[in-house]
Amino acid sequence: MSMRILWRYGDDNRHPPQILARALDHLGYTGYLLAIGAGGADMWTTAAALSQHTERVKFLVAAYAGVTSPLQLASQAATLDKLSNGRLLINAILGETRIALAHGLFLEHDKRYAMAEEYWGLFRQVFEGRQTTVEGEHISARGAQLQVESVQKPHPELFFAGSSDPAITLAARQMQTYLTWGEPLDMAVEKIQRVKNEAKQFGRTLKYGIRLHLIVRDTDDEAWAETQRIYDGFDKDKIEVALKVRATSDSVGVQRTTALVKNKHLGKSAREFEIAPNLWAGYTLTGKGPGTALVGSPQTVADRLLEYYNAGIDTFILSGSPRLNEAYRVAEQVFPLLPFEVDRPVLSTRSDRSLRAILETTDLTTTT
Numbered sequence: 001m002s003m004r005i006l007w008r009y010g011d012d013n014r015h016p017p018q019i020l021a022r023a024l025d026h027l028g029y030t031g032y033l034l035a036i037g038a039g040g041a042d043m044w045t046t047a048a049a050l051s052q053h054t055e056r057v058k059f060l061v062a063a064y065a066g067v068t069s070p071l072q073l074a075s076q077a078a079t080l081d082k083l084s085n086g087r088l089l090i091n092a093i094l095g096e097t098r099i100a101l102a103h104g105l106f107l108e109h110d111k112r113y114a115m116a117e118e119y120w121g122l123f124r125q126v127f128e129g130r131q132t133t134v135e136g137e138h139i140s141a142r143g144a145q146l147q148v149e150s151v152q153k154p155h156p157e158l159f160f161a162g163s164s165d166p167a168i169t170l171a172a173r174q175m176q177t178y179l180t181w182g183e184p185l186d187m188a189v190e191k192i193q194r195v196k197n198e199a200k201q202f203g204r205t206l207k208y209g210i211r212l213h214l215i216v217r218d219t220d221d222e223a224w225a226e227t228q229r230i231y232d233g234f235d236k237d238k239i240e241v242a243l244k245v246r247a248t249s250d251s252v253g254v255q256r257t258t259a260l261v262k263n264k265h266l267g268k269s270a271r272e273f274e275i276a277p278n279l280w281a282g283y284t285l286t287g288k289g290p291g292t293a294l295v296g297s298p299q300t301v302a303d304r305l306l307e308y309y310n311a312g313i314d315t316f317i318l319s320g321s322p323r324l325n326e327a328y329r330v331a332e333q334v335f336p337l338l339p340f341e342v343d344r345p346v347l348s349t350r351s352d353r354s355l356r357a358i359l360e361t362t363d364l365t366t367t368t
Helices: 017-027 043-051 070-083 097-102 109-127 165-174 185-201 220-232 236-247 252-259 282-286 298-310 323-333 352-360
Strands: 004-008 031-034 058-064 088-093 132-135 140-144 158-161 177-181 207-216 274-276 293-296 315-319
Touching (some): 043 070, 070 088, 185 298, 207 298, 220 282
Parallel strands (some): 004 031, 031 058, 207 315
């Protein structure tokens, strides 16, 4: 089992997106997660642009079932796959109800998953080039046929995260890689085992991944000091609002991670939110999405990642802030401690020296 390591896209207001994409390409990351929020920048356009600045890094692009037709999404995906020479991955998104409503999807939680089952089933059929007619409860099409020749066959790999029973069934039937948020190891393993058992009923096997922040410094003490600095910078007035928003979410994944900090005391010490060895849930206090970070020295963080890896998780979607600085830090200090085959361009006209010059002008002590 080989390890795959992706880095999360984001604008740190310091460098244009192509700088980070080029850095990930040179550093040998497997891919680049292009996450999306309702009304945010279009990640398909972003990936198409960044593919022209890179040579080998893959792009994990978010796609909401039901926002466009399966044929339209297949056309977008095949076009980007061709432009990038087979470097497209697809992150199948459903999200919570409030996000669905913003996209005009007026279906309650379980019905959205029933719709997604039909949607991704038709997407996969169309991507194989077959002329397809279906009459479903939620998705119908007559004579749908993809006219674009893609590089990847039968279709780009489909990633998916979801913790509810309908989500696990959808993953087992339609997806290739199942993602979990950065839960403690025992919780992540229990959920993955449920997916494995479900997939086995359909004669399928999946890959498994996890989404984590990293706070890496030369020593454990320095990493926790950085964590404390981040925690001290939280706007405490906004934490109560953020937790109330999380409490009303119908996303089971959000509910599971929120429960991890439910009885924690909002005091002076950041380590109050250490929910497992070196696993810090402080980011849960400030947002709706994944909120855990591995904290420690390169060796400590590598050891924790290896625990997940040895439990059957082979795909790691990581992030740190500032994104460019931390992408370098992780590649140079953590990669050598992992069973990760670094894949860099053999020849390139895009000199890594220019990226280094940019990095050296950035204040490493400033994080957001």
